[in-house]
Amino acid sequence: MKIPRMLIAWLLASGVVASASAQVQVQVQEEPYKKGPDSTRKADVPQGTVTKAKWTESKVFPGTVRDYWIYVPKQYDGSQPAALFVAQDGGGFVTEDGAFNAPAVFDNLIHEGAMPVTIGLFLNPGNIPPVEETSKPRSNRSFEYDSLGDLYAKFLIEEVLPEIGKSYKITSDPRQRVICGNSSGGICAFTVAWERPDSFGNVISHIGSFTNIRGGHVYPALIRKAEKKPIRVFLQDGSNDLDNLHGNWPLANQQMAAALKFAGYDYQFVYGEGKHSGRHGGAIFPDTMRWIFRDWKEAK
Protein backbone atom coordinates (compact mmCIF):
# COMPACT_ATOMS: atom_id res chain seq x y z
CA MET A 1 0.00 0.00 0.00
CA LYS A 2 1.27 3.45 -0.86
CA ILE A 3 1.59 5.84 2.02
CA PRO A 4 1.22 9.54 1.36
CA ARG A 5 4.39 11.49 2.09
CA MET A 6 2.47 14.06 4.11
CA LEU A 7 1.24 11.39 6.47
CA ILE A 8 4.73 10.03 7.03
CA ALA A 9 5.96 13.53 7.74
CA TRP A 10 3.17 14.08 10.22
CA LEU A 11 3.76 10.75 11.93
CA LEU A 12 7.43 11.43 12.38
CA ALA A 13 6.85 15.01 13.47
CA SER A 14 4.23 14.08 15.99
CA GLY A 15 6.32 11.29 17.36
CA VAL A 16 3.66 8.63 16.92
CA VAL A 17 6.14 6.43 15.15
CA ALA A 18 9.10 7.82 17.01
CA SER A 19 7.75 7.07 20.43
CA ALA A 20 5.96 3.85 19.53
CA SER A 21 3.28 5.12 21.84
CA ALA A 22 0.98 3.07 24.00
CA GLN A 23 -1.91 3.94 21.74
CA VAL A 24 -1.96 4.64 18.06
CA GLN A 25 -3.46 8.06 17.57
CA VAL A 26 -5.54 8.45 14.49
CA GLN A 27 -6.55 12.06 14.78
CA VAL A 28 -4.43 14.52 12.89
CA GLN A 29 -4.50 17.47 15.21
CA GLU A 30 -1.97 20.21 15.78
CA GLU A 31 -0.28 20.51 19.14
CA PRO A 32 1.06 23.96 19.97
CA TYR A 33 4.71 22.90 20.15
CA LYS A 34 7.42 23.41 17.58
CA LYS A 35 11.11 22.66 17.53
CA GLY A 36 13.37 25.68 17.89
CA PRO A 37 16.75 26.63 16.39
CA ASP A 38 18.70 24.38 18.79
CA SER A 39 17.05 21.37 17.16
CA THR A 40 18.16 22.31 13.67
CA ARG A 41 21.50 21.91 12.01
CA LYS A 42 23.70 24.98 11.94
CA ALA A 43 26.32 25.40 9.24
CA ASP A 44 29.12 26.47 11.58
CA VAL A 45 28.57 23.70 14.15
CA PRO A 46 30.73 20.56 13.94
CA GLN A 47 28.58 17.57 13.09
CA GLY A 48 28.85 14.24 14.91
CA THR A 49 28.31 10.84 13.34
CA VAL A 50 25.38 8.46 13.78
CA THR A 51 26.02 4.78 13.07
CA LYS A 52 23.30 2.15 12.93
CA ALA A 53 23.93 -1.38 14.15
CA LYS A 54 22.06 -4.50 15.24
CA TRP A 55 22.13 -6.09 18.71
CA THR A 56 21.46 -9.79 18.31
CA GLU A 57 22.61 -11.55 21.50
CA SER A 58 21.09 -11.29 24.96
CA LYS A 59 21.06 -13.57 27.97
CA VAL A 60 18.61 -11.29 29.79
CA PHE A 61 16.12 -11.16 26.90
CA PRO A 62 16.90 -14.39 25.04
CA GLY A 63 16.02 -14.54 21.36
CA THR A 64 15.57 -10.79 20.94
CA VAL A 65 17.12 -8.67 18.23
CA ARG A 66 17.03 -4.88 18.00
CA ASP A 67 18.49 -1.96 16.09
CA TYR A 68 20.58 0.65 17.81
CA TRP A 69 22.39 3.81 16.86
CA ILE A 70 25.57 5.32 18.27
CA TYR A 71 26.07 9.07 18.16
CA VAL A 72 29.66 10.27 18.44
CA PRO A 73 30.26 14.03 18.56
CA LYS A 74 32.96 15.56 16.41
CA GLN A 75 34.71 16.74 19.59
CA TYR A 76 35.17 13.21 20.92
CA ASP A 77 38.79 12.11 20.56
CA GLY A 78 39.00 9.31 23.14
CA SER A 79 41.44 11.19 25.34
CA GLN A 80 38.85 11.86 28.05
CA PRO A 81 35.87 9.75 29.14
CA ALA A 82 32.72 11.06 27.49
CA ALA A 83 29.35 11.57 29.15
CA LEU A 84 26.62 9.10 28.20
CA PHE A 85 23.06 9.54 26.96
CA VAL A 86 20.86 6.47 26.45
CA ALA A 87 17.41 6.61 24.83
CA GLN A 88 14.81 3.87 24.63
CA ASP A 89 12.82 3.60 21.37
CA GLY A 90 16.07 5.10 20.13
CA GLY A 91 15.17 5.08 16.45
CA GLY A 92 12.71 7.92 16.96
CA PHE A 93 15.32 10.12 18.64
CA VAL A 94 17.92 10.01 15.87
CA THR A 95 15.55 10.65 12.97
CA GLU A 96 16.65 13.90 11.37
CA ASP A 97 13.09 15.19 10.88
CA GLY A 98 11.67 13.46 13.97
CA ALA A 99 10.29 15.10 17.08
CA PHE A 100 13.69 15.17 18.81
CA ASN A 101 16.55 15.19 16.29
CA ALA A 102 18.88 14.44 19.18
CA PRO A 103 22.08 14.37 17.07
CA ALA A 104 21.55 17.98 15.93
CA VAL A 105 20.62 19.06 19.47
CA PHE A 106 23.75 17.43 20.87
CA ASP A 107 25.96 18.94 18.14
CA ASN A 108 24.63 22.40 18.98
CA LEU A 109 24.77 22.12 22.76
CA ILE A 110 28.21 20.48 22.87
CA HIS A 111 29.57 23.18 20.57
CA GLU A 112 28.07 25.83 22.83
CA GLY A 113 29.41 24.16 25.98
CA ALA A 114 25.94 23.63 27.46
CA MET A 115 26.60 19.91 27.71
CA PRO A 116 29.77 17.83 27.82
CA VAL A 117 31.12 15.72 25.00
CA THR A 118 28.53 12.94 25.09
CA ILE A 119 28.22 9.54 23.45
CA GLY A 120 24.62 8.80 22.51
CA LEU A 121 23.23 5.26 22.57
CA PHE A 122 19.80 4.99 20.95
CA LEU A 123 18.33 1.56 21.55
CA ASN A 124 15.18 0.14 20.06
CA PRO A 125 13.17 -2.40 22.04
CA GLY A 126 13.68 -6.07 21.28
CA ASN A 127 11.68 -8.23 18.93
CA ILE A 128 11.69 -11.98 18.72
CA PRO A 129 11.90 -12.70 15.00
CA PRO A 130 9.52 -15.33 13.67
CA VAL A 131 10.71 -18.72 12.47
CA GLU A 132 8.36 -18.58 9.51
CA GLU A 133 9.10 -15.64 7.24
CA THR A 134 5.41 -15.11 6.69
CA SER A 135 4.83 -14.42 10.40
CA LYS A 136 5.42 -11.20 12.29
CA PRO A 137 8.03 -10.74 15.00
CA ARG A 138 6.77 -10.74 18.59
CA SER A 139 7.33 -7.43 20.30
CA ASN A 140 9.23 -7.63 23.56
CA ARG A 141 8.82 -3.90 24.19
CA SER A 142 6.22 -4.02 26.95
CA PHE A 143 8.00 -6.85 28.77
CA GLU A 144 11.29 -4.94 28.67
CA TYR A 145 10.02 -1.40 29.29
CA ASP A 146 6.91 -1.68 31.48
CA SER A 147 8.16 -4.33 33.92
CA LEU A 148 9.45 -3.10 37.25
CA GLY A 149 12.65 -4.61 38.59
CA ASP A 150 16.22 -4.76 37.35
CA LEU A 151 15.95 -6.90 34.20
CA TYR A 152 16.30 -4.08 31.69
CA ALA A 153 18.99 -2.39 33.79
CA LYS A 154 20.91 -5.67 33.72
CA PHE A 155 20.55 -5.91 29.97
CA LEU A 156 21.76 -2.35 29.47
CA ILE A 157 24.47 -2.15 32.11
CA GLU A 158 25.85 -5.69 32.02
CA GLU A 159 25.37 -6.64 28.38
CA VAL A 160 25.23 -3.57 26.14
CA LEU A 161 27.37 -0.90 27.80
CA PRO A 162 30.46 -3.09 28.33
CA GLU A 163 30.41 -3.86 24.61
CA ILE A 164 29.99 -0.18 23.64
CA GLY A 165 32.74 0.63 26.15
CA LYS A 166 35.20 -1.39 24.08
CA SER A 167 34.97 1.18 21.30
CA TYR A 168 34.38 4.36 23.30
CA LYS A 169 35.71 5.74 26.53
CA ILE A 170 32.63 6.45 28.66
CA THR A 171 32.53 7.97 32.13
CA SER A 172 31.43 5.85 35.08
CA ASP A 173 30.23 8.95 36.96
CA PRO A 174 26.44 8.58 37.23
CA ARG A 175 26.05 12.38 37.28
CA GLN A 176 27.30 12.41 33.69
CA ARG A 177 25.06 9.57 32.56
CA VAL A 178 21.52 10.25 31.37
CA ILE A 179 18.75 7.80 30.54
CA CYS A 180 15.73 8.94 28.55
CA GLY A 181 12.54 7.66 26.98
CA ASN A 182 8.99 8.38 25.92
CA SER A 183 5.85 6.61 27.15
CA SER A 184 6.84 3.07 28.22
CA GLY A 185 10.41 4.07 27.35
CA GLY A 186 10.01 6.84 29.93
CA ILE A 187 9.07 4.57 32.81
CA CYS A 188 11.83 2.23 31.63
CA ALA A 189 14.37 5.06 31.93
CA PHE A 190 13.13 5.82 35.45
CA THR A 191 13.27 2.14 36.42
CA VAL A 192 16.90 1.83 35.28
CA ALA A 193 17.98 4.81 37.41
CA TRP A 194 15.78 3.73 40.33
CA GLU A 195 17.37 0.27 40.30
CA ARG A 196 20.90 1.43 39.49
CA PRO A 197 21.47 5.03 40.67
CA ASP A 198 25.15 4.09 40.86
CA SER A 199 25.08 3.87 37.07
CA PHE A 200 22.58 6.52 35.95
CA GLY A 201 22.09 9.74 37.90
CA ASN A 202 19.78 11.50 35.42
CA VAL A 203 16.36 10.57 34.03
CA ILE A 204 14.35 12.22 31.27
CA SER A 205 10.79 10.96 30.87
CA HIS A 206 8.39 12.29 28.26
CA ILE A 207 4.74 11.23 28.50
CA GLY A 208 5.98 8.50 30.87
CA SER A 209 3.74 5.48 31.44
CA PHE A 210 3.68 5.58 35.24
CA THR A 211 0.42 3.69 34.97
CA ASN A 212 -0.63 0.11 35.54
CA ILE A 213 0.55 -1.47 32.32
CA ARG A 214 2.65 -3.83 34.41
CA GLY A 215 2.45 -2.29 37.86
CA GLY A 216 4.34 0.97 37.25
CA HIS A 217 1.60 3.03 38.94
CA VAL A 218 3.18 2.23 42.32
CA TYR A 219 6.23 4.45 41.80
CA PRO A 220 4.81 7.59 43.50
CA ALA A 221 4.13 5.52 46.62
CA LEU A 222 7.58 3.92 46.51
CA ILE A 223 9.31 7.28 46.00
CA ARG A 224 7.60 8.80 49.06
CA LYS A 225 8.74 6.09 51.45
CA ALA A 226 12.14 5.08 50.07
CA GLU A 227 15.29 6.87 51.17
CA LYS A 228 16.03 9.50 48.54
CA LYS A 229 18.21 8.24 45.71
CA PRO A 230 20.82 10.41 43.97
CA ILE A 231 18.79 10.86 40.78
CA ARG A 232 17.94 14.06 38.92
CA VAL A 233 14.56 13.64 37.21
CA PHE A 234 12.96 15.53 34.35
CA LEU A 235 9.30 14.75 33.60
CA GLN A 236 7.12 16.06 30.81
CA ASP A 237 3.45 15.36 30.23
CA GLY A 238 0.37 17.04 28.78
CA SER A 239 -3.21 17.43 29.92
CA ASN A 240 -4.43 15.68 26.76
CA ASP A 241 -2.35 12.55 27.31
CA LEU A 242 -3.97 9.11 27.52
CA ASP A 243 -6.73 7.97 29.82
CA ASN A 244 -7.24 4.26 29.22
CA LEU A 245 -7.40 0.81 30.81
CA HIS A 246 -3.87 1.13 32.15
CA GLY A 247 -4.46 4.46 33.84
CA ASN A 248 -4.59 8.22 33.39
CA TRP A 249 -1.22 9.59 32.17
CA PRO A 250 -1.72 13.23 33.24
CA LEU A 251 -2.72 12.18 36.76
CA ALA A 252 0.06 9.60 36.98
CA ASN A 253 2.72 12.13 35.99
CA GLN A 254 1.34 14.68 38.45
CA GLN A 255 1.54 12.01 41.14
CA MET A 256 5.15 11.33 40.16
CA ALA A 257 6.01 15.03 40.35
CA ALA A 258 4.28 15.42 43.71
CA ALA A 259 6.11 12.40 45.12
CA LEU A 260 9.49 13.62 43.85
CA LYS A 261 8.79 17.00 45.41
CA PHE A 262 7.72 15.44 48.72
CA ALA A 263 10.83 13.28 48.89
CA GLY A 264 13.08 16.22 48.11
CA TYR A 265 14.37 15.19 44.70
CA ASP A 266 16.16 17.45 42.23
CA TYR A 267 13.38 17.29 39.67
CA GLN A 268 11.51 19.32 37.10
CA PHE A 269 8.01 18.72 35.80
CA VAL A 270 6.87 20.39 32.60
CA TYR A 271 3.13 19.99 32.23
CA GLY A 272 1.61 21.26 29.02
CA GLU A 273 -1.43 20.46 26.95
CA GLY A 274 0.07 17.91 24.61
CA LYS A 275 -1.22 14.47 23.78
CA HIS A 276 0.52 11.11 23.79
CA SER A 277 3.18 12.24 21.36
CA GLY A 278 6.77 13.40 21.38
CA ARG A 279 5.84 16.87 20.15
CA HIS A 280 6.14 18.81 23.40
CA GLY A 281 9.06 16.79 24.77
CA GLY A 282 10.85 17.21 21.44
CA ALA A 283 10.23 20.94 21.24
CA ILE A 284 11.78 21.58 24.66
CA PHE A 285 14.42 18.86 24.40
CA PRO A 286 17.39 21.27 24.09
CA ASP A 287 16.31 23.11 27.25
CA THR A 288 15.79 19.79 29.01
CA MET A 289 19.37 18.84 28.20
CA ARG A 290 20.56 22.25 29.42
CA TRP A 291 18.72 21.67 32.70
CA ILE A 292 20.10 18.16 33.15
CA PHE A 293 23.67 19.31 32.44
CA ARG A 294 23.36 22.76 34.04
CA ASP A 295 26.26 22.11 36.43
CA TRP A 296 28.33 19.67 34.40
CA LYS A 297 31.44 21.84 34.55
CA GLU A 298 31.28 22.08 38.35
CA ALA A 299 30.59 18.37 38.70
CA LYS A 300 33.66 17.55 36.70
Place this chain on the structure above:
Amino acid sequence: MRKHLIFSLIGAAGILSAQDMPLAQVLIEGEQWQLLAEGYGFTDACAADTEGNFYFTDVKNGNGIFKLTPEGQVSVWRDGLPGISGLQFGPDRKLYACQGKRERLIRIVPGTGDVEELVTGVRPNDLVVTALGAVYFTETKTQQVHYVSASGEHRVVHQGDIVRPNGISLSPDQGTLIVSDHGGKHVWTFRVESDGSLAFAQPYMTVVTPYGTDESKGDGSTTDAYGRYYVTSEMGLQMFDPTGRLCGVISTPAPKAVSVEFAGPGLAWIYLAADGKIFRRKSASAGVLFQNPPVPALMFGANPR
Protein backbone atom coordinates in the same frame (compact mmCIF):
# COMPACT_ATOMS: atom_id res chain seq x y z
CA MET B 1 -8.79 4.43 5.87
CA ARG B 2 -6.32 6.57 7.72
CA LYS B 3 -6.20 3.95 10.45
CA HIS B 4 -5.12 1.36 7.91
CA LEU B 5 -2.41 3.61 6.57
CA ILE B 6 -0.99 4.17 10.02
CA PHE B 7 -1.05 0.51 10.86
CA SER B 8 0.75 -0.41 7.65
CA LEU B 9 3.27 2.33 8.17
CA ILE B 10 4.05 1.17 11.68
CA GLY B 11 4.37 -2.36 10.44
CA ALA B 12 6.69 -1.13 7.73
CA ALA B 13 8.76 0.80 10.25
CA GLY B 14 9.20 -2.42 12.18
CA ILE B 15 7.92 -0.87 15.37
CA LEU B 16 5.12 -2.82 16.93
CA SER B 17 2.94 -0.26 18.54
CA ALA B 18 0.49 -2.35 20.49
CA GLN B 19 -3.05 -1.18 20.55
CA ASP B 20 -4.88 -0.87 23.80
CA MET B 21 -7.36 -3.70 24.14
CA PRO B 22 -9.79 -3.03 26.98
CA LEU B 23 -12.45 -5.50 28.09
CA ALA B 24 -15.01 -3.33 26.29
CA GLN B 25 -13.71 -4.74 23.01
CA VAL B 26 -14.63 -8.27 24.07
CA LEU B 27 -17.58 -8.08 26.47
CA ILE B 28 -20.99 -7.11 25.15
CA GLU B 29 -23.12 -4.83 27.29
CA GLY B 30 -26.05 -6.78 28.76
CA GLU B 31 -24.65 -10.21 27.88
CA GLN B 32 -24.21 -12.43 30.94
CA TRP B 33 -22.95 -15.93 31.58
CA GLN B 34 -25.56 -18.57 30.76
CA LEU B 35 -25.60 -21.88 32.60
CA LEU B 36 -25.68 -24.66 29.98
CA ALA B 37 -24.93 -27.83 31.92
CA GLU B 38 -24.60 -28.80 35.59
CA GLY B 39 -24.55 -31.73 37.97
CA TYR B 40 -21.06 -32.90 37.14
CA GLY B 41 -18.19 -33.57 39.56
CA PHE B 42 -15.40 -31.62 37.86
CA THR B 43 -15.96 -30.22 34.37
CA ASP B 44 -12.81 -29.70 32.27
CA ALA B 45 -11.20 -30.26 28.85
CA CYS B 46 -13.10 -27.65 26.81
CA ALA B 47 -12.88 -28.07 23.03
CA ALA B 48 -14.66 -26.73 19.94
CA ASP B 49 -15.40 -28.11 16.50
CA THR B 50 -16.04 -26.28 13.24
CA GLU B 51 -19.81 -26.88 13.41
CA GLY B 52 -20.34 -24.82 16.56
CA ASN B 53 -20.41 -27.77 18.96
CA PHE B 54 -18.59 -27.81 22.26
CA TYR B 55 -16.96 -30.78 24.03
CA PHE B 56 -16.08 -31.33 27.67
CA THR B 57 -15.48 -34.02 30.27
CA ASP B 58 -16.15 -34.73 33.92
CA VAL B 59 -12.69 -35.60 35.20
CA LYS B 60 -13.94 -36.64 38.63
CA ASN B 61 -17.07 -38.70 38.07
CA GLY B 62 -17.44 -38.97 34.30
CA ASN B 63 -16.65 -41.85 32.06
CA GLY B 64 -16.28 -40.16 28.72
CA ILE B 65 -16.58 -37.12 26.52
CA PHE B 66 -19.72 -34.99 26.31
CA LYS B 67 -20.91 -33.01 23.31
CA LEU B 68 -22.94 -29.84 23.71
CA THR B 69 -24.76 -28.42 20.68
CA PRO B 70 -25.20 -24.66 20.16
CA GLU B 71 -28.84 -25.21 21.19
CA GLY B 72 -27.72 -26.59 24.55
CA GLN B 73 -28.33 -30.33 24.00
CA VAL B 74 -25.85 -32.53 25.88
CA SER B 75 -25.04 -36.04 24.68
CA VAL B 76 -22.30 -38.59 25.30
CA TRP B 77 -19.88 -38.36 22.36
CA ARG B 78 -17.60 -41.19 23.50
CA ASP B 79 -18.03 -43.36 26.58
CA GLY B 80 -15.56 -45.49 28.50
CA LEU B 81 -12.65 -43.05 28.68
CA PRO B 82 -12.50 -41.68 32.23
CA GLY B 83 -10.14 -39.03 33.53
CA ILE B 84 -9.60 -36.82 30.46
CA SER B 85 -8.37 -33.30 31.35
CA GLY B 86 -7.51 -31.85 27.92
CA LEU B 87 -9.11 -32.10 24.46
CA GLN B 88 -8.65 -30.68 20.99
CA PHE B 89 -9.46 -31.72 17.43
CA GLY B 90 -6.47 -32.19 15.14
CA PRO B 91 -6.18 -31.37 11.43
CA ASP B 92 -6.94 -35.07 10.85
CA ARG B 93 -10.37 -34.45 12.50
CA LYS B 94 -9.50 -36.88 15.28
CA LEU B 95 -10.05 -35.76 18.87
CA TYR B 96 -6.77 -35.63 20.83
CA ALA B 97 -7.06 -36.23 24.56
CA CYS B 98 -4.99 -36.11 27.74
CA GLN B 99 -5.98 -39.19 29.72
CA GLY B 100 -3.83 -38.74 32.81
CA LYS B 101 -5.76 -41.37 34.71
CA ARG B 102 -4.51 -44.00 32.22
CA GLU B 103 -1.13 -42.28 31.90
CA ARG B 104 -1.42 -41.69 28.18
CA LEU B 105 -1.98 -39.25 25.34
CA ILE B 106 -4.55 -40.59 22.90
CA ARG B 107 -6.63 -39.62 19.90
CA ILE B 108 -10.12 -40.78 19.16
CA VAL B 109 -11.38 -41.50 15.67
CA PRO B 110 -14.81 -39.91 15.10
CA GLY B 111 -17.50 -42.32 13.95
CA THR B 112 -15.82 -45.53 15.06
CA GLY B 113 -14.66 -44.17 18.44
CA ASP B 114 -11.41 -46.11 18.04
CA VAL B 115 -8.62 -45.04 20.38
CA GLU B 116 -5.06 -44.54 19.10
CA GLU B 117 -2.33 -44.31 21.72
CA LEU B 118 0.30 -41.63 20.97
CA VAL B 119 2.36 -41.63 24.17
CA THR B 120 2.16 -43.84 27.25
CA GLY B 121 3.77 -43.55 30.67
CA VAL B 122 3.02 -39.84 30.98
CA ARG B 123 0.42 -37.84 32.90
CA PRO B 124 -0.66 -35.17 30.41
CA ASN B 125 -2.74 -32.33 31.85
CA ASP B 126 -3.64 -30.11 28.91
CA LEU B 127 -2.71 -29.97 25.24
CA VAL B 128 -2.70 -28.04 22.01
CA VAL B 129 -2.61 -29.61 18.53
CA THR B 130 -1.02 -27.58 15.73
CA ALA B 131 -2.09 -27.27 12.11
CA LEU B 132 0.74 -29.66 11.25
CA GLY B 133 -0.73 -32.28 13.54
CA ALA B 134 1.96 -31.96 16.22
CA VAL B 135 0.94 -32.01 19.88
CA TYR B 136 2.29 -30.04 22.82
CA PHE B 137 1.13 -31.09 26.27
CA THR B 138 1.86 -30.06 29.83
CA GLU B 139 2.83 -32.55 32.51
CA THR B 140 2.23 -30.63 35.69
CA LYS B 141 3.94 -32.83 38.28
CA THR B 142 7.22 -33.18 36.37
CA GLN B 143 7.21 -29.47 35.37
CA GLN B 144 7.54 -30.54 31.75
CA VAL B 145 6.20 -29.53 28.37
CA HIS B 146 6.16 -32.43 25.90
CA TYR B 147 6.15 -32.48 22.12
CA VAL B 148 4.83 -35.18 19.84
CA SER B 149 5.44 -34.69 16.13
CA ALA B 150 2.85 -35.64 13.53
CA SER B 151 4.95 -38.73 12.81
CA GLY B 152 4.84 -39.75 16.47
CA GLU B 153 8.31 -38.67 17.67
CA HIS B 154 7.99 -37.79 21.37
CA ARG B 155 10.33 -35.66 23.48
CA VAL B 156 10.36 -33.24 26.39
CA VAL B 157 10.85 -29.71 25.06
CA HIS B 158 10.88 -27.73 28.29
CA GLN B 159 11.47 -28.51 31.93
CA GLY B 160 11.64 -26.30 35.01
CA ASP B 161 11.00 -22.54 35.36
CA ILE B 162 7.25 -23.12 35.56
CA VAL B 163 6.12 -24.28 39.01
CA ARG B 164 3.02 -26.15 37.81
CA PRO B 165 2.67 -25.97 34.01
CA ASN B 166 -0.98 -26.30 33.19
CA GLY B 167 -2.93 -24.53 30.42
CA ILE B 168 -1.40 -24.36 26.96
CA SER B 169 -2.20 -22.40 23.81
CA LEU B 170 -0.70 -20.80 20.71
CA SER B 171 -0.69 -17.44 18.98
CA PRO B 172 -2.96 -17.30 15.91
CA ASP B 173 0.10 -17.63 13.65
CA GLN B 174 1.21 -20.60 15.80
CA GLY B 175 4.69 -19.12 16.13
CA THR B 176 4.38 -18.54 19.89
CA LEU B 177 3.36 -21.12 22.48
CA ILE B 178 2.07 -20.08 25.89
CA VAL B 179 1.89 -22.06 29.13
CA SER B 180 0.08 -20.99 32.29
CA ASP B 181 1.58 -21.61 35.72
CA HIS B 182 -0.90 -22.88 38.30
CA GLY B 183 1.66 -22.46 41.06
CA GLY B 184 3.15 -19.14 39.92
CA LYS B 185 2.07 -15.72 38.74
CA HIS B 186 3.20 -15.77 35.13
CA VAL B 187 2.13 -17.07 31.78
CA TRP B 188 5.23 -18.15 29.88
CA THR B 189 5.92 -17.69 26.18
CA PHE B 190 8.16 -19.69 23.87
CA ARG B 191 9.07 -19.43 20.22
CA VAL B 192 8.03 -22.57 18.34
CA GLU B 193 11.01 -23.79 16.30
CA SER B 194 10.67 -25.63 13.00
CA ASP B 195 11.82 -28.91 14.59
CA GLY B 196 9.13 -28.56 17.27
CA SER B 197 11.46 -27.48 20.06
CA LEU B 198 10.65 -24.47 22.21
CA ALA B 199 13.05 -21.52 22.43
CA PHE B 200 13.43 -18.36 24.50
CA ALA B 201 11.26 -19.05 27.56
CA GLN B 202 10.03 -15.77 29.06
CA PRO B 203 7.59 -14.94 31.91
CA TYR B 204 5.86 -12.66 29.39
CA MET B 205 2.52 -12.12 31.18
CA THR B 206 1.88 -11.42 34.83
CA VAL B 207 -1.35 -12.77 36.30
CA VAL B 208 -3.25 -11.00 39.08
CA THR B 209 -3.10 -13.19 42.20
CA PRO B 210 -5.07 -13.12 45.45
CA TYR B 211 -3.64 -10.82 48.10
CA GLY B 212 -0.59 -12.28 49.79
CA THR B 213 0.22 -15.09 47.36
CA ASP B 214 2.00 -15.60 44.05
CA GLU B 215 -0.09 -18.68 43.26
CA SER B 216 -2.34 -17.63 40.41
CA LYS B 217 -4.04 -21.04 39.98
CA GLY B 218 -3.55 -20.24 36.29
CA ASP B 219 -5.23 -23.08 34.42
CA GLY B 220 -7.05 -23.50 31.12
CA SER B 221 -5.86 -21.13 28.40
CA THR B 222 -7.06 -20.05 24.99
CA THR B 223 -6.48 -17.43 22.30
CA ASP B 224 -8.74 -15.23 20.21
CA ALA B 225 -8.42 -14.14 16.60
CA TYR B 226 -6.87 -10.82 17.65
CA GLY B 227 -4.08 -12.62 19.49
CA ARG B 228 -5.37 -12.02 23.00
CA TYR B 229 -4.68 -14.76 25.52
CA TYR B 230 -7.25 -15.88 28.11
CA VAL B 231 -6.31 -17.76 31.26
CA THR B 232 -8.59 -19.06 34.03
CA SER B 233 -7.30 -18.25 37.50
CA GLU B 234 -8.22 -17.81 41.13
CA MET B 235 -9.09 -14.16 40.44
CA GLY B 236 -11.21 -14.74 37.33
CA LEU B 237 -10.71 -15.13 33.60
CA GLN B 238 -7.68 -12.96 32.83
CA MET B 239 -7.11 -11.48 29.40
CA PHE B 240 -3.76 -10.36 27.92
CA ASP B 241 -2.96 -8.49 24.72
CA PRO B 242 -0.50 -9.95 22.18
CA THR B 243 2.38 -8.00 23.80
CA GLY B 244 1.66 -9.62 27.16
CA ARG B 245 -0.06 -6.73 28.91
CA LEU B 246 -2.95 -7.61 31.23
CA CYS B 247 -6.00 -5.94 29.73
CA GLY B 248 -8.80 -7.23 31.91
CA VAL B 249 -10.16 -9.69 34.41
CA ILE B 250 -13.56 -11.16 33.56
CA SER B 251 -15.66 -12.27 36.51
CA THR B 252 -16.52 -15.95 36.43
CA PRO B 253 -20.03 -17.15 37.33
CA ALA B 254 -18.77 -19.85 39.70
CA PRO B 255 -15.56 -20.55 41.61
CA LYS B 256 -12.87 -22.98 40.39
CA ALA B 257 -12.94 -22.03 36.70
CA VAL B 258 -10.43 -24.42 35.15
CA SER B 259 -10.97 -24.45 31.39
CA VAL B 260 -11.96 -21.93 28.73
CA GLU B 261 -12.58 -22.11 24.99
CA PHE B 262 -14.21 -20.09 22.23
CA ALA B 263 -16.91 -22.22 20.62
CA GLY B 264 -20.43 -22.05 19.21
CA PRO B 265 -21.57 -20.26 16.06
CA GLY B 266 -18.74 -18.17 14.64
CA LEU B 267 -16.60 -19.26 17.63
CA ALA B 268 -17.96 -16.08 19.21
CA TRP B 269 -18.94 -17.58 22.57
CA ILE B 270 -16.65 -17.93 25.55
CA TYR B 271 -17.30 -21.34 27.12
CA LEU B 272 -16.17 -21.93 30.66
CA ALA B 273 -15.86 -25.06 32.80
CA ALA B 274 -16.22 -24.19 36.48
CA ASP B 275 -17.43 -25.93 39.63
CA GLY B 276 -18.88 -28.94 37.83
CA LYS B 277 -20.83 -26.76 35.40
CA ILE B 278 -20.54 -25.39 31.86
CA PHE B 279 -21.29 -21.73 31.16
CA ARG B 280 -21.09 -19.62 28.06
CA ARG B 281 -21.18 -15.94 27.28
CA LYS B 282 -21.44 -14.18 23.94
CA SER B 283 -18.41 -12.06 23.10
CA ALA B 284 -17.56 -9.43 20.50
CA SER B 285 -14.48 -11.46 19.61
CA ALA B 286 -13.94 -14.93 18.15
CA GLY B 287 -11.67 -17.85 18.82
CA VAL B 288 -9.07 -19.59 16.70
CA LEU B 289 -9.01 -23.29 15.83
CA PHE B 290 -5.40 -24.44 15.76
CA GLN B 291 -6.25 -27.44 13.61
CA ASN B 292 -6.80 -24.89 10.84
CA PRO B 293 -3.87 -23.24 9.01
CA PRO B 294 -2.04 -20.50 10.97
CA VAL B 295 -3.36 -16.97 10.46
CA PRO B 296 -1.98 -13.58 11.44
CA ALA B 297 -3.68 -11.98 14.43
CA LEU B 298 -6.40 -9.54 13.40
CA MET B 299 -6.02 -5.83 14.09
CA PHE B 300 -8.74 -4.30 16.23
CA GLY B 301 -11.53 -3.02 14.05
CA ALA B 302 -11.31 -5.93 11.64
CA ASN B 303 -14.24 -8.33 11.69
CA PRO B 304 -13.59 -11.82 12.97
CA ARG B 305 -13.10 -14.28 10.14
